[in-house]
Amino acid sequence: MQKSGYFGISGVDKIIGEGMAYGSQIMIRGDSGVGKTVLAAQFIKEGLGCKDTCIYVCCDESPHAVRQTLKQYGLHPLPFEETDRLVFVDAYSLEPTEKYHFAGDDPLEKYLALENRVIKAAAGKPLRLVVDSLSTLLLGRDSQEILEFHRYRLKLRKKEDILTMDLIVDEVIDDTAFKVSSHLYDVIVKMYYAGSPERPMRALHVGKLKSGKFDSSQLFYTIADKIGVVIIQELWG
Secondary structure, eight states: OOOEEOOSOHHHHHHHOSOEETTOEEEEEEOTTSSHHHHHHHHHHHHHHTTOEEEEEESSSOHHHHHHHHHHTTOOOHHHHHTTSEEEEESSOSSOOSSEEOOTTSOHHHHHHHHHHHHHHTTTSOEEEEEETHHHHHTTOOHHHHHHHHHHHHHHHHHTTOEEEEEEETTTSOHHHHHHHHTTOSEEEEEEEEEOSSSEEEEEEEEEGGGTEEOSEEEEEEEETTTEEEEEEEEEO
C-alpha cells in the first residue's frame, strides 16, 4: 500500500482526508509573517516522526535561524542531522558554512542541479522537500523562465515520489508568475489575515487544484509556542 503524507495539523489533515501521495506538490502561499515557516516546521516534524528524510532549503533566512524555529516548535534538529535524516541547503548566506549551498543570483539550472544532488544522496528513502521560500529564488526572473523551471522540476519530483512543499511570499512573486505556476501543484494552502484591521485574525484555505477551486472551509488559526499552527475555528460556507 502506498504511503500517504500529512501536515501534522489536525484541522488541515482533516480536509486532506486520506493524505497526500508521495510525489504530490504543495504550495504554501501568503503574506510575510502569516506563519508559512511555522507550518513548514510542523510538516518537517511530522515527516521525521514517520521516518521520512527531510530536506530544507533556506532562502529567506539562515539555516541557523530555521534550526531555532524548529526548536521553538518542539523539534530538536541535531540528532536528525547527525543521522542524515534532516539536511539543510543554504541559499541565503553570503558566506555559507553548510555542506550544501547556493548563491541566489545563479541560474535556476544550477539550483536544480544542486537539488538533484541532495536528493540523490538520500535516494531510496521516503523524502520530504521544503523550499522556504521558492519565490525568493524566482525573484527578478520572467514568467516563461519560471514556468519552464516549474514544469521540469516538479515533473522530476513527482517521478521520484518526493513530497514537495514550496513556500511562496505573495508580495514577492507577481500575479502573472503565480498564475502560470500554481496549476502545477496538487494542493495549495493559502494563508492570510482576516477580520478587521483593529482585530486581525490568521486564516487559511486548503485548495485541491485538481478539483479546480479551494475547499469551501475557512480555518482560523493561532500560533502556539512549542506546537505551531493550531486551528481554533472552522466556518463552513
